[in-house]
Amino acid sequence: MNRVTTITFTIIVLALVGYIVSFFVPTPLTGATNESSTFHWTLANSVLYTLLHVGAAILFLVGVSAYKAKLRLAYMAIAVGVVLVGAGLAQVVLLRVFGLLESPWVQYGGVMLPFVAAGLAIYLGTRSMAKLVGIASPLTKLTFVFPLLLVCMVLASLLPHGNSALPEIFFDISNAISVWDVVFYSVSLGLVFQIKNRSGAHYTPSMVWLMLGLTGSVLITLSVLVTTLAMGGTPAGYLLDILVIIGGFLYLKAGYSFAKTKEL
Numbered sequence: 001m002n003r004v005t006t007i008t009f010t011i012i013v014l015a016l017v018g019y020i021v022s023f024f025v026p027t028p029l030t031g032a033t034n035e036s037s038t039f040h041w042t043l044a045n046s047v048l049y050t051l052l053h054v055g056a057a058i059l060f061l062v063g064v065s066a067y068k069a070k071l072r073l074a075y076m077a078i079a080v081g082v083v084l085v086g087a088g089l090a091q092v093v094l095l096r097v098f099g100l101l102e103s104p105w106v107q108y109g110g111v112m113l114p115f116v117a118a119g120l121a122i123y124l125g126t127r128s129m130a131k132l133v134g135i136a137s138p139l140t141k142l143t144f145v146f147p148l149l150l151v152c153m154v155l156a157s158l159l160p161h162g163n164s165a166l167p168e169i170f171f172d173i174s175n176a177i178s179v180w181d182v183v184f185y186s187v188s189l190g191l192v193f194q195i196k197n198r199s200g201a202h203y204t205p206s207m208v209w210l211m212l213g214l215t216g217s218v219l220i221t222l223s224v225l226v227t228t229l230a231m232g233g234t235p236a237g238y239l240l241d242i243l244v245i246i247g248g249f250l251y252l253k254a255g256y257s258f259a260k261t262k263e264l
Contacts, residue, residue: 004259007062011055011252019048025097039096045241046093052248053086056213059255070132075258077125078210081118082251085217088114089244108170112177115221119184122214126191133198139187149183156225162232171232178225185221189214206261209254216247 022044027036060079064072091111095101105111127140138144156179157172164171192214196207220243227240 004059004062004256007259008055008059008252008256011051011058015048015051015055018051019044022047041238042241043093043096045238045245046089046096049241049244049248050086050089050093052245052252053082053089056248056251056255057083057086059252059259063255063259063261071129074125074128074132077121077128079125081120081122081125082255084114084118084121085251088112088118108174112174112181115181116177119181119188123184123188123191126188126195130191130195133195135191135194135198137191137194139190139194145183145187148187149180152183153179156229159229161229164232175225175228178221178228181221182218182225185214185217189218203261206254206257209250209257213247213250213254216243216250220244220247 023040025040025043027039057079060075060082064075064079088111091114095103095106095111100106123145130137130140153176156175161171161175189211192207192211196204196211199207220240223240223243
């Protein structure tokens with residue numbers, strides 16, 4: 001078993017162990033989650049998808065050393081983005097453990113800030129990679145992407161929505177953060193698709209898995225935005241957890257593919 005495979009196997013084992021151990025964490029006496037079974041299932045899911053994303057980030061970081069300086073910076077930006085996703089998910093675990101899912105930090109959108117940085121980092125990484133392989137696309141131009149982002153934010157603020165306990169301005173800001181992620185993940189997905197078509201067969205598997213990971217991120221952030229608009233509040237539930245867990249496995253596989261590519 002080579003080093004990359006060993007690291008990947010260890011990550012999966014630790015993620016499963018963390019999942020199982022979560023069921024033995026004492027239930028908080030206070031907080032939004034009152035039933036022990038619900039608390040433990042949601043905590044276990046949170047721990048699982050957090051460790052999967054952190055593991056994916058480790059694999060991306062393991063693989064970056066094999067590439068030339070300019071390409072290394074692009075991969076490093078993507079790896080940092082995945083690290084930030086893992087950090088953002090880790091705080092969700094803590095918020096659930098301490099019964100703080102209804103706290104102002106969550107309700108006013110502060111919980112999304114690591115994901116804001118993650119979306120930007122992944123975009124800058126894929127943008128740099130696209131420019132290095134000679135892709136001339138509007139998606140690589142900041143003068144196109146940021147106006148597009150602004151238009152989408154304005155449109156989201158004008159959409160009808162369910163009743164919210166938040167003041168309208170804070171509700172709009174929270175949705176603008178979700179729009180930020182949807183746009184940057186979508187643009188990154190479009191760039192990776194173009195990179196895959198331009199790159200040789202040597203890089204195709206890693207690009208395909210990165211595309212699938214980004215597709216998961218687009219679907220997750222879009223579902224958060226749509227559900228928030230429909231319900232007037234931050235969504236939570238098993239379906240969203242399952243989507244994020246699948247996304248974690250996809251990024252883990254992408255990181256594995258990138259790390260293995262250097263050995264070919």
